[in-house]
Ligand code: HMG
């Protein structure tokens with residue numbers, strides 16, 4: 001079986017994780033978590049989100065988080081601290097904080113696009129274009145997410161052709177990479193393989209990442225398939241935190257967190273794939289935030305090696 005020699009882990013816990021928490025997390029705790037993650041060797045950390053605070057109050061403190069991180073940049077000069085931006089206002093806030101990399105987020109389902117960012121898919125693409133132009137003109141790197149790549153909480157299954165179309169639109173506007181979001185974690189190795197096979201017909205593996213929520217316990221198996229298909233950028237979340245507040249399940253519950261970074265690192269260790277992360281320090285960071293949130297650690301490896 002072929003595997004990439006090394007993998008880049010995109011740690012989304014401080015953003016995707018904390019955006020969905022009911023317990024309010026203060027700025028100092030967020031900064032402490034981010035610092036512990038950087039200290040553990042994570043070189044790419046999504047540290048916040050410049051969305052409307054009316055929509056996601058949990059991310060309202062992102063400006064202060066980045067202000068504090070910028071004073072520590074020299075300590076972790078190889079770490080990228082990225083943020084979500086849904087519109088020009090978000091990009092402007094990011095630039096005011098000195099953020100060097102932002103991510104826009106589209107969806108492959110109309111209903112989810114409406115619920116999450118209050119516009120159609122086509123409108124979101126039009127909204128991102130001036131953001132992309134301004135970001136690139138200011139040397140800010142742009143990542144693109146697509147949510148609901150295999151299933152939508154409101155519409156059910158999603159067409160791979162729609163995902164392919166949106167991925168090409170995001171690449172055309174200047175995104176260097178597309179992160180494929182299984183927002184509600186319904187994908188299985190079969191549906192992820194089908195999706196990636198279609199996308200790889202037109203998009204090189206180097207431009208694709210996977211972002212797999214673990215609601216149905218499929219995330220690690222799905223990552224294995226993605227690795228076998230040449231994908232070498234994997235999003236994950238410390239302690240398996242998070243989810244999208246606008247991804248409600250049919251039973252009224254919410255989609256659970258991303259694949260836990262600890263579980264990913266353990267599997268990569270077993271496969272002999274390089275990643276640069278110190279598992280012990282990562283587990284300590286997962287325990288730190290789980291205690292602050294007063295919840296059980298969502299990583300099996302985090303619990304097993306406690
Ligand atoms: P809207 O209500 O249609 O837009 O929201 P609006 O322009 O009318 O703005 C509403 C208010 O928000 C206004 O304030 C704006 O100024 C303000 P008011 O005049 O009422 O006082 N506003 C902002 N404030 C600060 N920063 C901004 C900003 N923009 C507007 N950037 C909007 C449209 C896109 C803003 C809204 O729907 C929004 O913020 N949505 C974000 C939802 C979100 O963050 N979801 C979670 C992230 S996506 C995710 O988790 C999936 C992912 O992980 C991948 C996966 O798992 O699939 C990425």
Ligand code: MG
Pocket residue numbers: 016181183211213243244258
């Ligand atoms: Mg997500």
